[in-house]
Amino acid sequence: MAAAHRPLVHGPGPLRSTAGDPVHSPGPLxxxxxxxxxxxxxxxxxxxxQPTKLTSMFPALLAHPNVDEVCELRDPFGIMAxxxxxxxxxxxxxAREVATRTGASxxxxxxxxxxxxxxxxxxxxxxxxxxxxxxxxxxxxxxAVHGYGRETQFWNVLLGGRNRELANHLAEHLRxxxxxxxxxxxxxxDIPRGLRGLHEANPVNLPPGAGVQLELPPTxxxxxxxxxxxxHEGTPRAPQVSTLIDALVDAVDAWTAPQGARRSISQLTxxxxxxxR
Numbered sequence: 001m002a003a004a005h006r007p008l009v010h011g012p013g014p015l016r017s018t019a020g021d022p023v024h025s026p027g028p029l030x031x032x033x034x035x036x037x038x039x040x041x042x043x044x045x046x047x048x049x050q051p052t053k054l055t056s057m058f059p060a061l062l063a064h065p066n067v068d069e070v071c072e073l074r075d076p077f078g079i080m081a082x083x084x085x086x087x088x089x090x091x092x093x094x095a096r097e098v099a100t101r102t103g104a105s106x107x108x109x110x111x112x113x114x115x116x117x118x119x120x121x122x123x124x125x126x127x128x129x130x131x132x133x134x135x136x137x138x139x140x141x142x143x144a145v146h147g148y149g150r151e152t153q154f155w156n157v158l159l160g161g162r163n164r165e166l167a168n169h170l171a172e173h174l175r176x177x178x179x180x181x182x183x184x185x186x187x188x189x190d191i192p193r194g195l196r197g198l199h200e201a202n203p204v205n206l207p208p209g210a211g212v213q214l215e216l217p218p219t220x221x222x223x224x225x226x227x228x229x230x231x232h233e234g235t236p237r238a239p240q241v242s243t244l245i246d247a248l249v250d251a252v253d254a255w256t257a258p259q260g261a262r263r264s265i266s267q268l269t270x271x272x273x274x275x276x277r
Contacts (some may be wrong), residue, residue, distance in 0.1 A: 057119045059128045066115040071131035072099065072106040077256050078139035078211075080203060081146075082124055085110035087117070088147030089229035090221040090241065095145045097245050102252040107135040113233075122201040132203070141166065142211035143252070144204040148195055149218050156183040158215035160197035161204045164188075167212045170251050177247035179240060182220060191215075220244060 062069055068085075070092075079099040084092025092108045099106035109124075111117065121144075126133035141163060148158070157174060159167040164186075171186035178184065188196055197204050197213025204211040223230045223238040230238035 055123060055125075057117075058124050061109070061111075061117060061119050062129060064111075064115060066112040068108075068110040068112070069129065069131055070096075070106060070108040070110065071135050073135065073138050074099070074105045075103045075256065076105070076138065076140045077102070077252060078105040078107065078135060078142040078207065079252075080107045080135075080142050080144040080211075082107065082109040082121070082144070082203065083118065083146055084108045086113045086115060086232075087111050089232045091145045091147050091216065093231040094216075094241065094245055094248070095143075098143075098145075098248045098252060101245075101249045102256070104252060104256075105135060105139050107132060121197070121203060122199050124203050125201070126203075126206070136203070136206050139207050141209035142204055142207055143170070143248070144197070144202075144211060144213050146213060146215045147218070147221055148215045150192065153192065154217055155181055155219055156185050156217055157220065158191045158195055158213075159184070159186040160188065160191055160195060160213040160215065161202075162198060162210040163212055166209075166255065169255055170212055170214070170248070173247045173251035173254070174244070177243055177250075178220075179243070182217075182240075216244075 061067055079095045079102075081088075081092040081095035084095070092110050095108055096106060098104065124132070126136050143166075144161070157178070159171055161167060167186045171184050174182075174184045185191055188198075195213075195215050197215075199205070202213070204213045220240050221230055221238070222228075223235050223241075226235045226238075228235040230236070230241045
């Protein structure tokens with residue numbers, strides 16, 4: 001669809017990277033395709049996904065034939081991608097590869113096209129999923145991989161969640177590895193309120209050591225050459241996705257290494273903020 005590849009206008013011309021290359025707007029940032037963190041246009045939704053209450057959204061999603069729920073139990077460090085598949089594209093691919101390469105446990109909810117339904121994180125509850133309950137009983141700390149789309153944050157990787165020590169640790173590895181075009185934000189004051197992942201009911205904060213909500217902008221998940229989302233619908237992997245995965249693997253390995261594991265949760269953010277994510 002031609003409109004999905006229109007350059008993102010930022011001022012008088014297309015938004016450009018620090019290298020000067022024009023950036024094409026990924027489909028979900030185009031008004032015709034819906035927001036990355038929102039719902040798809042009505043025409044793309046499955047007619048029978050119509051939960052009547054907010055609390056019924058997650059059970060209804062899991063019951064949908066175009067949804068796969070994945071739970072793989074390994075180490076007590078966990079990786080999550082419960083907005084994966086056709087919703088926040090490439091997030092489940094990143095989560096699965098990081099989990100596989102580090103031996104971490106994995107929980108993912110994968111929506112297959114044309115389904116695109118955003119179920120708020122705080123409504124994703126273990127009482128509605130035996131697999132999610134099993135995962136949370138097994139892990140002590142997690143990284144939840146998300147995708148978001150905001151024109152004011154088009155290049156920033158955001159590190160929210162209540163485990164601030166782990167967030168700072170991830171930030172160090174990501175800053176050292178990612179291209180200069182990408183910002184890495186681990187100061188909660190600089191993260192939009194709705195993307196901070198601090199709500200006590202958010203799955204990222206349910207394990208004993210809580211975790212980090214890793215929000216990835218479209219530019220890091222988009223394959224500019226293929227003009228589609230990386231690793232989505234047969235699209236080849238974008239170079240920056242490989243770099244991101246390698247950095248996350250190194251960070252998780254360093255965090256969980258027996259001789260240098262940093263499992264202290266002394267920097268967990270206390271309860272007090274209530275957000276929808």
